[in-house]
Amino acid sequence: MTDDPTARPGESLLILGAGAVGCTSALAFARRGFKVTVIDRTGPGSGASYGNAGGIVPSASPLAQPGLPWQVPGMLVDPTGPLSIHPAELIKSLPWFLRFVMECSASRAEANSKALYALSGSAAPAWKDLIRGTPAETLLRDVGWLKVYSSEDGFKNHAPERDFLRRRGAPVEILSQDEVRQLEPNLAPIFVRGMLQPDGLFAVNPQRLVEAVATEAMAQGAKFLRETIEDLTVDPDGRITVKTNVTQHKPDRVMICAGAFSKRFAQALGAAPLLVAERGYHAMFDRPEKCTTRPAFWVENSMVLCPMEQGVRLTTQSEFNGLTAGPSYRRLNRLIPKAMEMMPQLNSTVRDRWMGHRPATPDSLPVLGVAPATPRGFFNFGHNHLGLTLSAISAQVAVDLWTQAGLSENIPISAYRPLR
Ligand SMILES: Cc1cc2nc3c(=O)[nH]c(=O)nc-3n(C[C@H](O)[C@H](O)[C@H](O)COP(=O)(O)OP(=O)(O)OC[C@H]3O[C@@H](n4cnc5c(N)ncnc54)[C@H](O)[C@@H]3O)c2cc1C
Structure with missing residues (x-):
């Protein structure tokens, strides 16, 4: 040939x-x-x-x-925040981070x-x-993708995401507090708004x-x-x-x-x-008798609770710390009480913790x-x-x-x- x-x-x-x-x-x-x-x-x-x-x-x-670059310092100092960047990784992958800032226009x-x-x-x-x-x-499962908001401020702050979807013509349904309850009665009644992507x-x-x-x-x-x-x-x-x-x-x-x-x-x-590892984590819990039917993304905490066939999975976090460093479960552990807040019937015993590398x-x-x-x-x-x-x-x-x-x-x- x-x-x-x-x-x-x-x-x-x-x-x-x-x-x-x-x-x-x-x-x-x-x-x-x-x-x-x-x-x-x-x-x-x-x-x-x-x-x-x-x-x-x-x-x-x-x-x-x-606007994201201005929010990053606040995210980094929040111990349960969605983002962490190891200083050595910031230096090693500086071209990646500089390009990321350029992509924010x-x-x-x-x-x-x-x-x-x-x-x-x-x-x-x-x-x-x-x-x-x-x-x-x-x-x-054909159940759509659900985001839930525990405050009106959270809902307003995430308007840019909905605007992007609308500009692309993507189907989006905005849910009231009652509609979130009807859709997922086994979520705690703490969510004031929801967004469902039915496709x-x-x-x-x-x-x-x-x-x-x-x-x-x-x-x-x-x-x-x-x-x-x-x-x-x-x-x-x-x-x-x-x-x-x-x-x-x-x-x-x-x-x-x-x-x-x-x-x-x-x-x-x-x-x-320009490719780096953006590490993410999960924790697995036993599946309670009364469980949700689809993943629910709690926007204010950047965490998802997913009713997997083998148990409930909490996924979270963007952590920049390269390909070889071992996992650090500190931030994941801090979010476990939030998982209980989201689904109080969840047994708080974590069965398994995991870290994976997103190709970013x-x-x-x-x-x-x-x-x-x-x-x-x-x-x-x-x-x-x-x-x-x-x-x-x-x-x-x-x-x-x-x-x-x-x-x-x-x-x-x-x-x-x-x-x-
Ligand atoms: C917490 C978390 C939640 C996520 N949630 C979602 C979600 O809901 N929906 C979604 O679409 N995505 C999600 N993602 C992202 C998604 O998981 C990844 O983008 C996706 O798995 C990448 O797939 P991949 O096949 O490219 O890489 P991988 O699944 O990582 O596969 C790469 C393979 O290459 C192999 N490999 C690497 N180097 C070598 C080598 N030298 N020799 C032999 N084999 C090698 C590895 O063993 C591995 O099996 C999530 C990621 C994380 C961490």
Whole structure:
């Protein structure tokens, strides 16, 4: 094969990473007739895709927004606040933080909102298409995505998010106190307002969902290998060699889907993306008899309480402290009383605590596109707070783009380009 920019059915494709993004891509490419192999050092859905809130949420709000830089100092000193930045990480990732501040201008935020919604607005249908007729369907619930506000001030302060959604034409229902009660009678009656995005989906067990997608990909011929990727090199003919702790792979094509760990692999393929690990946490509780039916995001505390199939999950927090530091459960522990406030029938014993690395870009947009160094490489990572949401639509875009099948004109692909 020459250095053909068009990926063609029948070629071998090596996918690096078996999270939500890698596994949905594996299924989409296997269905298109590629010989797919997925490498991961652990099993499918064990990274950030393991412990998230399960929301498949049409979002139009990039994290970087006008006014945010002025709010950051207040967030940092609040011990239960949503944000912490380790000083060493601030220095190490200074270019990322500077770019984040630039993305806070009104014009950049609006452009990022459009590009984000172009993908996330189609996320739920893409998921349904991908898993239609497979056992994975039983893990998705059509219950929407609920945000609740415990004060009128909180509701007013978060108007920009609703404005972004409205400008994109996203369906949004504003709920009164009574309507929140009717929708979720097992939430404490402390919420004065709610916002429901009726087209959101809920994965009741994100890891099982990713595993089910991997199983379906295997049924379509994909192979999964448990190896640790050590290095990537590009040969003079553009072919990529992937060295692992076990062997060397020389496939026709390579796709990088290693989430927050993708940066050094992307560098080997000609791009130095601004990508950092934005760590998030969860705590698991036993499921009370009277439970909610959908995730509820308590806006004032930036925390989500999710009725997973295996228990109630509290997810929270943005913590910038790199890829290798161990977890710090201090802030998570401080939010546990808030979980009891939200759902008083919850047993306060925490069964399990977890930390995961969100792959964060300064503009909240994923990195999707052909590798600069060789058309045999493709980037599909950097899905921020929405990797579960965006994985199926990203897989669809990747297939259309790489096989040159023709992209939907609604997808502003240059917004996700690797060199930006
Ligand atoms: C607390 C929390 C709540 C969240 N809630 C939501 C939500 O409700 N909805 C939503 O859409 N998103 C949510 N997210 C974000 C979402 O979980 C991530 O964006 C998503 O999981 C990223 O998927 P991924 O496949 O890119 O990465 P990962 O799931 O992290 O997968 C990357 C894989 O690469 C493998 N890997 C890395 N390096 C190597 C190596 N050297 N060798 C071999 N394998 C390697 C890892 O083992 C891992 O399996 C949340 C995240 C957190 C932390």
